[in-house]
Amino acid sequence: MVALRFRILLVAAALLAFCGALGAPFQFDDFSLLNDPALNSAHGWNHVFTATQTRPLTFLSFWVNLQISDAPWTFHLVSLVLHLACVWLASGLLLELLPLRAAWLASAVFAFHPLQTEAVAYVFSRATLLAALFCLLSLSCWLKGRRWWAFGLFVCGLLAKEEVAAFPLFLALLEWSTRRSKAAVGPIAAMCAAALAAGLRTIYATSMIAGSGAGTQAGLTSFDYFSYQGVAILRYLQLLLVPIGFTVDAEVRVPPLAAALAWGVIVVVAILAWRTVRAAQPGFWVLGGLLLLLPSSSIFPAEDLAVDRRMYLPLFCFAALFGMLLQKANQKLLYGYAALLLVLSFAQTRVWMSPEALWxxxxxxxxxxxxxxxxxxxxxxxxxxxxxxxxxxxxxxxxxxxxxxxxxxxxxxxxxxxxxxxxxxxxxxxxxxxxxxxxxxxxxxxxxxxxxxxxxxxxxxxxxxxxxxxxxxxxxxxxxxxxxxxxxxxxxxxxxxxxxxxxxxx
Structure with a gap:
């Protein structure tokens, strides 16, 4: 009963933090939804099955949305509901995986940390929310022993956004660090095969679609993209710890020495984390978060070097890490910190309500x-x-x-x-x-x-x-x-x- 009340309260707090998004206009790439001929066609759902469509579930959801209304608030409402569903699922999973006090803090961080604002307030980020929702459902089934159900839900996540392709590696890490069940090998192998197929399809599609801003059309090589991702990852972690300095268009281009140093720091952290991974201690959550960042923050180039929405699903792991590290802190201090996050998210959502303020x-x-x-x-x-x-x-x-x-x-x-x-x-x-x-x-x-x-x-x-x-x-x-x-x-x-x-x- 206490856990249920907590989850209800958490969803209400997340709603309060991000409800301002309902009054936000379309921003940036959101307008492409209104100008996409397939989405605006009565038969636009057929485009779901074209060879260049890498996110059919997301595309289908946008098409259905447009058949009902093209008002921005209707799109934002869907995003907000998806986030609240993710909050409900994430809190239940964290309560199962972590000590009680650590789970409470981790759930609050996932629910209304300002890092989540872009994913919730930016309509074009619906793919991120949908993919995360299916991955959280997949994890829930996995923990209940329904591994092939977990496989099917993960495939749905891939059909929403290929960025979750590393989720099977997270499950493999979870199995290796805890139960090490042989029955998990088949489903994880099938998930990896599906992720590989989705990755190859994405590479093909981005090379075929003019102006995709990814892959060969990103405007930079895989090596250049990779070199900057160390800085991008450290920026995400800095925003997690010190939630100020948010921007929709971050600058992470740095001199080669600084880029190499950033990756050096990440490698050292990963090595230290590996030493405790078998006990599912903080090291497990560090490696889990880094694994979930791999598809978007490694070698596959994208025009945007760093965007906050890429942290949406990885934040599930980093929030768990945060909860474990601070679970013994003063209770009043933790309540104050949670209240601060809520206020900051509310304020950051207001920035997204104005194109002028955002840019x-x-x-x-x-x-x-x-x-x-x-x-x-x-x-x-x-x-x-x-x-x-x-x-x-x-x-x-x-x-x-x-x-x-x-x-x-x-x-x-x-x-x-x-x-x-x-x-x-x-x-x-x-x-x-x-x-x-x-x-x-x-x-x-x-x-x-x-x-x-x-x-x-x-x-x-x-x-x-x-x-x-x-x-x-x-x-x-x-x-x-x-x-x-x-x-x-x-x-x-x-x-x-x-x-x-x-x-x-x-």
């Missing part, structure tokens, strides 16, 4: 990075946007995307003549960009040069016959072109281009 925080923590400035420029006033993008131009003068965003900022500031020069610079840096040609046409149109603008819109369509913006602007100018087949337009875009008359921009 301003990122720009402050990483002043030399370009992306926070580009994202912030899109949500602030035109004058401030121009200032931000001029600074980005000084940092990256050869970046066509920066030139494009600077031009768009000047358009918003009602300076099409300056924007024209920036769009021309973007086109010089990327001559085959259909959007750069289109943007130049927009500047010409605002300068009263309609014929020249029509020419640019037409040339943009020669580069990309499916460029919606070019079709739309030509129709606004009275030029109706035959719609090409096979274009990946959303349902709304297709409907707009079928209208006999156009009175305003979409």
């Amino acid at each position: 301003m925080e990122a720009a402050r923590h990483a002043p030399s990075k370009i992306r926070p400035k580009r994202q912030l420029a899109r949500v602030v006033q035109p004058a401030q946007a121009v200032e931000l993008m001029e600074e980005a131009k000084r940092l990256a003068p050869e970046d066509a995307a920066v030139a494009t965003d600077l031009g768009l900022s000047y358009l918003r500031a009602n300076k099409p003549e300056v924007a024209l020069g920036e769009f021309g610079r973007a086109l010089a840096l990327d001559p085959n960009s259909a959007m750069a040609i289109h943007n130049r046409g927009m500047a010409l149109l605002l300068l009263g040069q309609a014929d020249a603008a029509k020419g640019d819109f037409a040339r943009a369509l020669e580069k990309d016959p499916c460029l919606f913006d070019a079709h739309w602007n030509l129709r606004r100018l009275g030029v109706v072109r035959t719609m090409p087949s096979g274009c990946a337009w959303t349902r709304r875009q297709a409907e707009l281009l079928q209208r006999p008359e156009i009175s305003s921009a979409p």
Whole structure:
């Protein structure tokens, strides 16, 4: 009865910590959900079975969500419910695996540590929540001796997000450190085979999908990515111990010596942890957390070197470690610490409720990075946007995307003549960009040069016959072109281009 009350109270506290996410807008990659033609199609569920879809369960959940509503709060509600379900499961597992007082503290850390904010408040992180939920269910079945049920649930986790591929290694470590049952060998081997298949599928899919931002399209080699991950892991652990300094776009690029030193620290910690792993003491939880981080924080490159949501499932282990180390601390101190975590999570969730606050925080923590400035420029006033993008131009003068965003900022500031020069610079840096040609046409149109603008819109369509913006602007100018087949337009875009008359921009 005491355990039940505790778990109910814990879920209520997690709800209080992250309820602000219900009022948050879409952020960053969330908008791609609204612009994905498959998701916005009445038959979008068919895309679940395509060769390049690595997360079919997550995709299907988004498709169902969109059939009901495209309001941000409905997406956030699903994320919040998934997190509360994970909290319920994690607390029950920790009560089974740890001494009572350690389990209480560990459960609180998992439930409402600020590290969890990104996974809960960022709609695109639903894959992380779903995968973690299935892995926690799998662990629950495993501890009850239902190993093949655990296998099936783990496969569901892989279908939600391949990032949980190292979960079988965690189970193997658990078996080796405790029961060492021979009956576990078959299910663990099957899980490893499924994880390998998911990994190979992910490598294939990311190489096929343009702009995936992962694998061969991450913009850096496996070695470079690996070298920075030591710093990323230490950053996660620092945020666990000292929960300040959160940012959606962390800077972890450091000189080679610092990168090597970071990995050196992790290796030493892992070796020391190995000495106590057989007794399922703190060393077990250290190695378990590091194992769960392997798929996202080792050699498979991703455009984002460090993101807090990657710690969501590993935090189950690190929270257990935290609970074991501090279980004998003063009780009032522990209550105070838990209350502090709740307050910090509530405050961090409020940051996610404002695009301006989110990217301003990122720009402050990483002043030399370009992306926070580009994202912030899109949500602030035109004058401030121009200032931000001029600074980005000084940092990256050869970046066509920066030139494009600077031009768009000047358009918003009602300076099409300056924007024209920036769009021309973007086109010089990327001559085959259909959007750069289109943007130049927009500047010409605002300068009263309609014929020249029509020419640019037409040339943009020669580069990309499916460029919606070019079709739309030509129709606004009275030029109706035959719609090409096979274009990946959303349902709304297709409907707009079928209208006999156009009175305003979409």
